[in-house]
Amino acid sequence: MTAATRIIAAQGLGAATAAIAKEAGVSNGSLFTYFDTKADLINQLYLELKGEMGSAALGGAPASDARTQMRHMWSRWMDWATVNPQKRRxxxxxxxxxxxxxxxxxxxxxxxxxxxxxxxxxxxDGPMRDAPATLVFALCNALAEATIDYIIGDPDRADEHKRSGFEALWRMIG
Amino acid sequence: MTAATRIIAAQGLGAATAAIAKEAGVSNGSLFTYFDTKADLINQLYLELKGEMGSAALGGAPASDARTQMRHMWSRWMDWATVNPQKRRxxxxxxxxxxxxxxxxxxxxxxxxxxxxxxxxxxxDGPMRDAPATLVFALCNALAEATIDYIIGDPDRADEHKRSGFEALWRMIG
DNA sequence: CATAAATGACTGTCCAGTCAGACAATCAAG
DNA sequence: CTTGATTGTCTGACTGGACAGTCATTTATG
Structure with a gap:
């Protein structure tokens, strides 16, 4: 998984399975004893990374008001992405x-x-209380992804951008 | 270009050049008299579609206050994407x-x-007046893309979602 | 010794890009 | 108007390379 993450981050999904196997230090053939097909590997990797991201974002959540909780999650989310740029990519x-x-x-x-x-x-209790939950979630997600991309492009001002993004989000839904 | 748009929308970027040529009604070889490489075709197509989207969004802009102008652009943008799902895809x-x-x-x-x-x-004059312009643009873009995706997934309530998205955007920057 | 795991050479398939020749359009000379 | 030379465009069979997945064999393990 780690090898796949590295190789895909660097070469994209077109990366050869052989490259992943090599990076993992196993033979080409071995890889197919662990994963039936390349698609299988990709699907498992997706679930693993998504799960890790979710855990990272939720970890150590304070029992507090919505805004504080949201800000905490937002912060952990951004941090996970900046600390793990390959996983994020x-x-x-x-x-x-x-x-x-x-x-x-x-x-x-x-x-x-x-x-x-x-x-x-x-x-x-915010202005989007009557919009479909999935739309709200999609919009929030989009803001998060965009903020992360921006932070990765200018990591020196990470904290500043993290705050800008959060405040934009909060104005939108809070 | 039209053929490439159709084929890529259906099969993704992995689509064979032969498939694009066939869809366009020319031979495999001919395609390479118009475009040096597949990458060349892809780059030109990107510019064309992006340009078309931009023109569509800006067309018939009213000389008016910022909010009205923005809403107009937003509306044309969403409309272009819903009317041209293949191009958008x-x-x-x-x-x-x-x-x-x-x-x-x-x-x-x-x-x-x-x-x-x-x-x-x-x-x-809004709350993001001091944030970097590129960040603001990235966030707006992200909201637009997410709204479009959502509308394509539930076209029956297109107008409603278009409005929700715009209002979310305006709360964020306006 | 028996079983499981790992190996890497191999195969069949797919595809970007090439090229030798077919075909069409233009035009100067007879 | 005809001819044939010239130029430019189109064609599709073909090539070389890449790659997912297989399998007979080797190596490790209990």
Whole structure:
């Protein structure tokens, strides 16, 4: 998985399975004893990274008001992405790949329940309380991804951008 | 170009050049008299679609206050994407492809000046007036893309979602 | 010794890009 | 008006390389 993350981050999804095997220090053939197909590997990797991102974002959440909780999650989320740029990069690629099956996407959605709850709580009394939950979640997600990309492009001002992004988000839903 | 748009929308960037040539009604070989390489085709297509999207969004802009102008642009933008789902789909694929050169991205950025101006005007007196312009633009873009995706997934309530998205955007920057 | 795991050479498939020749358009000379 | 030389465009079979996945064999393990 680690090897796949590194190789895909560097070469994209077109990377040869042989390259991944080599990076992992196993033979080409061995890789296919662990994963039936390349698509299988990709799907498993997607779930693992998504899950890790979710845990990272939710970890150590304070029992507090919605805004504080949201800000905490936002901060952890951004931090995870900046500390793990390769994982983040690979995840972004997998996100838009059509190798990811509908089942995998559904499983990922379920694994994100914790994060969705935080968004739900934050918007419950805000201006978007009547919009569809999935739309709100999609918009929040989009803001987060964009903020992360921006931070990666200008890491020196990471904290500043993190705050700008959060405040933009909060104005939107809070 | 039209053929490439159709094929890429359907099959992704992995589509064979032969498939594009066939769809266009010319021979495999002919395609390479018009484009040196597949990458060349992809880059040109990206610029064309991006340009078309920009023109569509800016067309018939009213000389009016920032909010009205912004809403107009937003509406035309969403409409273009819903009326041309294949173009939109292909553009989304090209956007994240690493076949697109830095020069092409730069050219596309320049072609979007008109849209950036509208965003600039809208945020000039708002809460994001001190944030970097590129960050603001990235966030707005992200909201637009997410809204479009959502509308495509539930076209029956298109108008409603279009409004939700715009209001979210305006709360963020206006 | 028996079983499981790992190996890497190999195969079939796919595809970007090439090239030798077919075909069409233009035009100067007879 | 005809001819044939010239130029430019189109064609699709072909090539070389890349790559996912297989499998007979080797190596480790209990």
């Amino acid at each position: 690979t995840l972004a690629q997998l996100q838009v790949s059509d190798e990811i099956t509908a089942e995998t996407h559904e499983a990922a959605r379920l694994a994100m329940t914790g994060m969705r709850d935080v968004f739900e709580r934050s918007r419950a | 292909t553009l989304a694929q090209l956007q994240v492809s690493d076949e697109i050169t830095a020069e092409t991205h730069e050219a596309a950025r320049l072609a979007m000046t008109g849209m950036r101006d509208v965003f600039e005007r809208s945020r000039a």
